[in-house]
Amino acid sequence: xxxxxxxxKAWIYLAPAIVLLLVxxxxxxxxxxxxxxxxxxxxxxxxxGEASFRLGVGNFVKVAQYQDFLVCLKNxxxxxxxxxxxSTLLALLVAVALNSIKPLRKTxxxxxxxxxxxxxIAIGMVFAAMFNIVGSLGTRRPLIQTVGIVNNVIxxxxxxxxxxxxxxxSYWANMFVLIVxxxxxxxxxxxxxLLGGLQSVNKQYYEAAKVDSTPRWRVLWRITVPLLSPxxxxxxxTGFIGGFKEYTSIVGIFGESLGPAHAPGRLNTMVGFIYDxxxxxxxxRASAAALIxxxxxxxxxxxxxxxxxxxxxx
Amino acid sequence: xxxxxxxxxKAFPSRNKKSSEEVIAVNNFNxxxxxxxxxxxxxxxxxxxxxxxxxxxxxxxxxxxxxxxxDDDVTxxxxxxxxxxxxxxxxxxxxxMTVKQNILFPLQNLKGEDKLTKEQMLERAYQAAKLVQxxxxxxxxxxxLSGGQQQRVAIARALVKMPRVLLLDEPLSNxxxxxxxxxxxxxxxxxxxxxxxxxxxxxxxxxxxxxSDMIVVMKTGIVQQIGKPQDVYDDxxxxxxxxxxxxxxxxxxxxxxxxxxxxxxxxxxxxxxNVADQPVTVGIRPEGFLLDxxxxxxxxxVNVEVMGRDVSVVSTHEASSNPFVRSIINAxxxxxxxxxxxxxxxxxHKIFIFNKExxxxxxxxxx
Numbered sequence: 244x245x246x247x248x249x250x251x252k253a254w255i256y257l258a259p260a261i262v263l264l265l266v267x268x269x270x271x272x273x274x275x276x277x278x279x280x281x282x283x284x285x286x287x288x289x290x291x292g293e294a295s296f297r298l299g300v301g302n303f304v305k306v307a308q309y310q311d312f313l314v315c316l317k318n319x320x321x322x323x324x325x326x327x328x329x330s331t332l333l334a335l336l337v338a339v340a341l342n343s344i345k346p347l348r349k350t351x352x353x354x355x356x357x358x359x360x361x362x363x364i365a366i367g368m369v370f371a372a373m374f375n376i377v378g379s380l381g382t383r384r385p386l387i388q389t390v391g392i393v394n395n396v397i398x399x400x401x402x403x404x405x406x407x408x409x410x411x412x413s414y415w416a417n418m419f420v421l422i423v424x425x426x427x428x429x430x431x432x433x434x435x436x437l438l439g440g441l442q443s444v445n446k447q448y449y450e451a452a453k454v455d456s457t458p459r460w461r462v463l464w465r466i467t468v469p470l471l472s473p474x475x476x477x478x479x480x481t482g483f484i485g486g487f488k489e490y491t492s493i494v495g496i497f498g499e500s501l502g503p504a505h506a507p508g509r510l511n512t513m514v515g516f517i518y519d520x521x522x523x524x525x526x527x528r529a530s531a532a533a534l535i536x537x538x539x540x541x542x543x544x545x546x547x548x549x550x551x552x553x554x555x556x557x
Numbered sequence: 558x559x560x561x562x563x564x565x566x567k568a569f570p571s572r573n574k575k576s577s578e579e580v581i582a583v584n585n586f587n588x589x590x591x592x593x594x595x596x597x598x599x600x601x602x603x604x605x606x607x608x609x610x611x612x613x614x615x616x617x618x619x620x621x622x623x624x625x626x627x628d629d630d631v632t633x634x635x636x637x638x639x640x641x642x643x644x645x646x647x648x649x650x651x652x653x654m655t656v657k658q659n660i661l662f663p664l665q666n667l668k669g670e671d672k673l674t675k676e677q678m679l680e681r682a683y684q685a686a687k688l689v690q691x692x693x694x695x696x697x698x699x700x701x702l703s704g705g706q707q708q709r710v711a712i713a714r715a716l717v718k719m720p721r722v723l724l725l726d727e728p729l730s731n732x733x734x735x736x737x738x739x740x741x742x743x744x745x746x747x748x749x750x751x752x753x754x755x756x757x758x759x760x761x762x763x764x765x766x767x768x769s770d771m772i773v774v775m776k777t778g779i780v781q782q783i784g785k786p787q788d789v790y791d792d793x794x795x796x797x798x799x800x801x802x803x804x805x806x807x808x809x810x811x812x813x814x815x816x817x818x819x820x821x822x823x824x825x826x827x828x829x830x831n832v833a834d835q836p837v838t839v840g841i842r843p844e845g846f847l848l849d850x851x852x853x854x855x856x857x858x859v860n861v862e863v864m865g866r867d868v869s870v871v872s873t874h875e876a877s878s879n880p881f882v883r884s885i886i887n888a889x890x891x892x893x894x895x896x897x898x899x900x901x902x903x904x905x906h907k908i909f910i911f912n913k914e915x916x917x918x919x920x921x922x923x924x
Contacts, residue, residue: 447649450616455663455718456637465662469653556653 275530279303284527302531311508312532315516321418322425322512323486323543330426331479334433339467341434342441352438359431367495370424374407374496408496410504417503417510424492429485433478440474441467469556476551480544487540490514513539558627558721558754560590560613565622567608567778582608584778586622590771593752595745597765597786599801600775606758607726609775613756614724615639626721639722642715642753646727648707650699656710657695660685663718685717688747705736712744716751723748725757729764741768762802766790774798791906796916799840799909805869805885809878812839812910817924819910822876826853826903828924837919838878838911843869845907846884848892852902856882858894868892872899 278284281296306312337355341348358366375391394404406412407420448470452462468475493501493510502509511519513536520529565586568579583605590596598606611617613624615636623632631639650659660682664673673681686692689709699707708728715723728744729737745768748755759765765772766786774781774789774797782794793799799807813820813836819827821839846854856872859881870884870892884901886892892899905923912919 445649447645447647448651450636451643451645451649451651453616453636454614454641454643455714456666456668457662458666461666466651469651472653 275533277530278526279530279534281527284530285524286526302527303535306528306531306535309516311511311519312516314509315511315513318510319487319489319512322421322489323483326422326425326429327479327482327486329422330429330433331475331482333426334430334437334478335468335471335475337430338434338437338441339463341438355434356431358428359435363428363491364495366428367424367492370420371408371496374420376404376406376409408503412503414506414509417497420496421492421510424496425486425489428492429482433482436474436478437471440471444470472551472555473557476547476555480547480551483543483547484540487536487543488514490518559592559625560722560754560756561623561625562586562588562590562609562613563623563625565609565612565624566620567605567612567617568620581778583612583619586780588773588780588783590754590756593754594770595748595755595757595768597769597772598756598758598775599762599765599772600760600781601801602760603777604775605778606760606773606775610724610726610756610758613722614641614643616643640718640720642718642720642723644708644711644715644723644725644728646730648699648711648731650707650710650714652699655696655698656686656691656702657682659699659710660695660713660717663714667718681717682713685713688716688750689713689743703736704731704733705740708732708740709743712747716747716753719751720753723751723753723755725755727758727760729759729761737764744768763804766802774801793840793909794918796838796840796911796918799911803842805843805883807840807842807909808882808884810839810841810874810876811878812837812876814910819908819921821854822874824854827905827908829921830924832910832919832921836913838913838916840909840911841903842907843883843885845904846870846886846901847904848886848890849900849902852900854901854903855898856884856901858892858896858899861892861894863888870899 279302280298280300282299282301284296284302341351341355344351372390373392374394376394391407393407398404405416407416444467448466449462452466457465489512493512493515497503497510500507501511501515513532517529517532517536520526520532565583566581567583568581571578571580586605586609598609600606608617612619615631615634619632623630625631626639651662654662661678664678664681667673683692683695686695689712691706691709691713694702694706694710699710702710708731712725712728725744729740732740741764744755744757757765757769769786771784772786772789773783776797782789782798784792789798790802793802796809800809810821812822813834814829814832815834817828817830818825819829819837819839854874856870856874858870858872860871862869862871864885866888867885868888868890870886872882872884873880874882910919910921911917
């Protein structure tokens with residue numbers, strides 16, 4: 244009797260969280276699946292009752308046929324595949340460096356952590372300003388000096404300025420800016436996790452390596468990385484998941500046009516595609532795209548876990 | 558390779574920032590460790606023995622003094638370049654590598670003319686594994702080994718690059734009693750086979766005595782006595798050394814030298830010369846007692862513990878500094894606990910007297 248009473252208490256304690264999860268997580272997921280499999284579903288047209296929609300995979304077929312969708316998919320995958328390894332490697336190096344210095348460590352830790360607590364749209368605008376060129380290409384020089392700090396630096400060292408993000412810029416120039424931004428934005432969290440891992444590594448392994456005259460790079464590769472592998476796996480997996488959901492960074496830099504003036508939408512991503520579909524009241528199409536994104540993230544995460552089984556030493 | 562320690566001193570800055578007082582962990586240590594010997598650094602915790610070991614390894618820098626390996630001054634040399642093998646107290650085996658990879662690791666770091674081919678490395682690793690008898694376990698991870706096996710892997714890893722000096726930090730402290738006995742003999746065997754000058758640190762006097770060629774007894778950073786284990790035991794330089802060595806420990810009494818006689822309480826146990834009249838501290842080894850009906854030392858028996866070959870007689874004496882006096886005598890003797898006194902004669906070479914203030918040994922001659 245006492246036990247069942249206890250159980251009721253437990254359920255009451257859990258109730259607030261369960262109710263919130265049901266309303267804001269479980270129901271939307273169920274609803275998304277439902278909408279995705281109703282042909283041409285849209286809320287505006289559903290007022291007449293849902294019986295008017297047939298079950299089917301039409302939404303998925305439509306999504307796949309959109310030229311836009313393929314662009315979004317390509318951008319998303321490219322950004323993921325490029326930024327996750329770069330940011331993980333950089334974060335590892337920064338964490339190891341931070342862990343091996345004493346003076347200024349706290350200060351540097353704070354500086355490296357700042358991007359994490361700063362609004363990403365605001366940072367995006369700062370990046371847009373940094374990579375800016377001012378004036379139209381033909382008349383810019385010699386009338387106005389470049390304003391973007393990056394081009395200023397390039398010209399200071401004798402290079403010629405690059406049209407990074409303005410009208411007429413190339414796709415890879417745009418991508419470069421995006422990658423720099425995303426990597427920089429992803430560093431703090433990764434550094435935080437890896438530094439935490441490093442500080443829990445027994446110092447004696449390093450003393451033992453020292454006694455055995457181990458070169459530094461070998462200590463890093465054969466001792467630090469394997470001992471940190473659980474944290475690295477975590478950082479990579481969450482990095483991929485975050486990467487597939489990339490969107491705000493593009494809005495931050497390029498605004499709602501999601502591309503330079505001459506090619507709007509060129510840098511759109513999966514999440515952007517879903518937003519667009521919703522904005523156009525195609526809830527069925529948006530749901531289908533969301534499920535596709537979910538499937539991709541699931542598969543990539545499973546691959547990650549499979550790889551880490553062999554490489555991670557717990 | 559002999560090791561010379563010259564005026565070796567290590568001071569740590571005080572934790573309390575206001576006082577500039579330093580903690581002297583090792584104070585002016587002078588010692589020449591002969592080539593190919595096994596040396597035990599012995600003392601209670603905080604005596605500076607591990608600090609000394611880590612200074613020899615180079616992981617800690619001495620505040621002053623010099624360290625020589627052979628004729629090379631290695632004081633300024635970093636750990637990497639000293640060519641030492643070090644076995645850590647908790648072994649510090651790389652947990653993600655197999656036993657084989659652990660042992661190979663130091664070899665893979667060799668550079669220049671020392672560089673080995675893959676076959677040579679495997680051969681050397683296998684030899685080292687065989688020496689410590691773990692050649693059956695090469696593909697296991699450290700977490701799959703017992704404490705004693707991990708210990709041996711750690712020794713193999715330290716030995717495989719054929720170091721000039723082997724250092725062991727409390728190598729047996731994580732093992733159970735039986736394994737400790739077995740492993741210490743193995744360390745002895747390995748050391749004698751390889752002839753590598755070896756220094757090990759321990760707080761266990763029995764361990765140090767049983768396998769060392771020489772022991773160094775330390776206390777609060779100061780070397781108390783250096784010598785062969787038996788010599789130090791038979792001829793302690795002060796009360797601390799006498800108390801620290803030996804199980805069961807030495808019996809300590811308040812005593813007095815008066816008119817050429819040594820008194821313990823009111824019992825005149827020994828006639829001696831060359832010692833001025835003064836109060837003294839007297840130490841008698843448990844094996845220094847002889848049952849004798851006319852013996853001068855009268856103790857009140859409490860208990861007799863049978864140990865097979867010997868018996869240990871627990872008794873009390875008014876002048877004893879410890880609650881009980883423990884003597885070890887041959888089991889052929891029958892002791893009646895009911896009797897009021899047991900009387901002992903004392904073997905003169907098992908009795909030591911110390912200055913009451915300085916606790917330094919006072920040497921005497923038996924009349």
